[in-house]
Amino acid sequence: MLPEVTLTDLQRATRDAARRFAREVLRPAALATDRLADPREIVHPESPWSAARRAARQQGYHLAGLPAEVGGLGLDPLSLHILLEEFGWASPGLALSIFSDAFPATAVLLHRPGSRHLLETIVAPFVADTEARLCSCAALSEPGHGSDALWAWKRGDSDARISFATRARRSGDSYLISGEKSAWVSNAPAATHALVWVTVSDTDGRSEGGGIALVPLDLPGVRRGPPTLLLGSRDFPQCSLGFDAVRIPAEYLLVEPARYEAAADQFLNMGGLSVGVAFLGLARAAFEEALRYCRERIQGGVPLVQHQAVQLKLFELFTRVEAARAFSRQAMVACLAPQARVPIEYSTAVKIHCTQAAFDVAHEAVQLHGAAGLAAGTVIEKLFRDARGGLIGDGCNRALALERSRDLIENYPI
Ligand SMILES: Cc1cc2nc3c(=O)[nH]c(=O)nc-3n(C[C@H](O)[C@H](O)[C@H](O)COP(=O)(O)OP(=O)(O)OC[C@H]3O[C@@H](n4cnc5c(N)ncnc54)[C@H](O)[C@@H]3O)c2cc1C
Numbered sequence: 001m002l003p004e005v006t007l008t009d010l011q012r013a014t015r016d017a018a019r020r021f022a023r024e025v026l027r028p029a030a031l032a033t034d035r036l037a038d039p040r041e042i043v044h045p046e047s048p049w050s051a052a053r054r055a056a057r058q059q060g061y062h063l064a065g066l067p068a069e070v071g072g073l074g075l076d077p078l079s080l081h082i083l084l085e086e087f088g089w090a091s092p093g094l095a096l097s098i099f100s101d102a103f104p105a106t107a108v109l110l111h112r113p114g115s116r117h118l119l120e121t122i123v124a125p126f127v128a129d130t131e132a133r134l135c136s137c138a139a140l141s142e143p144g145h146g147s148d149a150l151w152a153w154k155r156g157d158s159d160a161r162i163s164f165a166t167r168a169r170r171s172g173d174s175y176l177i178s179g180e181k182s183a184w185v186s187n188a189p190a191a192t193h194a195l196v197w198v199t200v201s202d203t204d205g206r207s208e209g210g211g212i213a214l215v216p217l218d219l220p221g222v223r224r225g226p227p228t229l230l231l232g233s234r235d236f237p238q239c240s241l242g243f244d245a246v247r248i249p250a251e252y253l254l255v256e257p258a259r260y261e262a263a264a265d266q267f268l269n270m271g272g273l274s275v276g277v278a279f280l281g282l283a284r285a286a287f288e289e290a291l292r293y294c295r296e297r298i299q300g301g302v303p304l305v306q307h308q309a310v311q312l313k314l315f316e317l318f319t320r321v322e323a324a325r326a327f328s329r330q331a332m333v334a335c336l337a338p339q340a341r342v343p344i345e346y347s348t349a350v351k352i353h354c355t356q357a358a359f360d361v362a363h364e365a366v367q368l369h370g371a372a373g374l375a376a377g378t379v380i381e382k383l384f385r386d387a388r389g390g391l392i393g394d395g396c397n398r399a400l401a402l403e404r405s406r407d408l409i410e411n412y413p414i
Helices: 009-034 048-058 077-090 092-100 103-111 116-128 147-151 257-296 308-335 345-374 379-390 397-411
Strands: 136-139 167-171 174-186 193-201 207-216 222-224 238-249 253-255
Touching (some): 009 077, 009 092, 048 092, 077 092, 077 308, 092 136, 092 174, 092 379, 103 136, 103 193, 174 193, 193 238, 193 253, 207 238, 257 379, 308 345, 345 397
Antiparallel strands (some): 174 238
């Protein structure tokens, strides 16, 4: 790793503490979670997953992205990058599970900052929650809308061909939420709150555009499907969510149609950066596993690292990791700077670049392990399975590139 000459003492301390926490708490919990045969066990209050999330809360990591005015740590963008990479090194799934919990508080601060009620009932309890009782998810995709959910209700077109089947229908001073979200909503099996992407309609059911609603999941009419068991990322557990005329106060529709497109892009922007950096952590972990193994494994009478073909491969993997860090760090610092006006294609490019690097590095690292890289229960085998999901979760990489190529082609300055 390049010497971190630009880090302040505080950033260095943040990195060292996060690295220790990732190694001692998160990595063992992620491995134990991955081995559970029944996905229902993952979210049990006594599970390794729940214990790791509680430990993260007790260290105050849930406050990382919240401003100091509401009791957050107000970390600078570079510190956030450092934290996400270190947690992602332990496991991108667990890292993203922990940081997703801040969705409702962040959304309230962005979209309803003047609501005393929401500050008192959503933001303050989250800040004070050191037991990880509160857990959150983002329910965007639906059984009938995966990639195309990314461009639902975009370009301000009220006749948009693609719209969410989940609806928020106005009813007096509240909205009624009805519909189904896909079986892939991460954190949903344990979530107490969901941000739900909806089509907003008036009292007569006429569509007005897209919206994002905050739904407490203990309300009457909320259903959860059985937990889903994926190939990897089992420490970001999933299930579907259903809503049968769930009544929420009108102010819980945090994003209304007029602001939907900008808000959805902002969410995608943050999601792309976070997922990218968490998977950079996985890429580094896979490279380190490969290097360790190649130093120890003797073939042809010498350690693998003494064979030139292996040296070339290790150097290639090292370069991929360093390039992913340099790009994602620069983009995160630029995108999260106050008053930033960075085109959204940069955060999408970070997501695509880092998840592809993670998959490629994990794939080659398995190859360098030989059969040992395929053995169930090893770190490298889990990293490889987890890496595959990165190319699909938070938007398939090709669909994301398609969505953003229009902005790139229209706006790139030449
Ligand atoms: C690990 C993981 C975590 C997830 N977490 C969440 C979550 O928290 N919340 C949530 O709401 N959802 C979540 N999802 C769902 C995720 O957002 C969707 O899986 C993703 O957007 C793709 O949708 P899909 O699976 O329906 O695939 P589809 O959209 O059906 O795509 C299938 C294939 O067709 C391609 N394709 C689609 N459209 C086009 C096009 N126009 N041109 C060319 N090719 C195209 C895609 O690239 C893909 O290869 C998660 C998924 C995973 C794997």
